[in-house]
Amino acid sequence: MDPTTVVGIDVGGSHITAALVNLGTSALVAGCYVRKEINTQGSVAEIIGDWCEVIRQAAGVSHSSPGKIGIAMPGPFDYPNGVSLIKGQNKYDILYKLNVKELLAERLMMRQEDIRFLNDAECFLLGEVFCGAARGAEEVLGLTLGTGLGSAWCHHGKVADADLWNSPFKEGIAEDYLSTRWFVGRFFELTGQEVKGVKELVALAPEDQTVQTVFDEFGRNLADFIETALKRQDAAVVVIGGNISKAFHLFSAELEKHLQSAGLSIPIRVAELGEESALIGAASSWKTSLEVKTEAVNPLGK
Secondary structure (H helix, E strand, O other): OOOOEEEEEEEOOOEEEEEEEEOOOOEEOOOOOEEEEOOOOOOHHHHHHHHHHHHHHHHOOOOOOOOOEEEEEOOOEEOOOOEEOOOOOOOOHHHOOOEHHHHHHHHHOOOHHHEEEEEHHHHHHHHHHHHOOOOOOOEEEEEEEOOOEEEEEEEOOEEEEOOOOOOEEOOEEHHHHOOHHHHHHHHHHHHOOOOOOHHHHHHHOOOOHHHHHHHHHHHHHHHHHHHHHHHHOOOOEEEEEOHHHHHHHHHHHHHHHHHHHOOOOOOEEEOOOOOHHHHHHHHHHHHHHHOOOOOOOOOOOO
16 A cells, blocks of 8 residues: 555444544545444444444555554543443443454454554544634634534644543533433433434424423533633634534534623634545544655645
């Protein structure tokens, strides 16, 4: 494989995406983006097999090593050693305490040292700071809103996991109120109707006023959370990503209104790169190691 390209991978709560990233341009290589739904309650062999299938497809290889790979992974996870610590989140419980790096290396026929795991929120924010919605900002809070809650801080180009998902919030922890399961549970509380996720609620919004009530409440919850987070560390902008961010138009008004009432005028920006931000961020973790010369071009190669 071309030494200036690395496979960037984003492991989500229900899917995995991967693409070959050109480290010189921080752009996805055309025609190599692969996405696959994953049975996160499946067996170890099934999950690892599906992941490897996607990685090989993105790398454009069949029986040879895909080279170096960077994986954006939700926590809790022992990132340096590649051991999953995810438990009780209705996803990947079967991988708990397993060395996932070792399993992937064996299946992909590659060295463990050529596989890097990184926090998914860090990867997301790194991509957005480098060439997305937070481009040029020096102090940024990044939030990924989806199956779980991811968070990261950026300080003068250096990104670190904020680890705010389990911070005390209202009657529980932040993730209880800022994730897909909150939407599903709250809508059921108000209507007695079951939905699978936020996408289904968005489809119901034009005909069901209760949906807007739920999104308004989410907007207030998110504002309260951001206000609390900014007391820990200041930021000039907040960037939100993840599947819930796609419904920004349904909760943005209440979010911004509540922030203003709290005396916060900080801009809230929706991620520009979508899932590509995590792919670019994960792959770019190899940039320094490979001493790749970067070029100022469109990051999406469009």
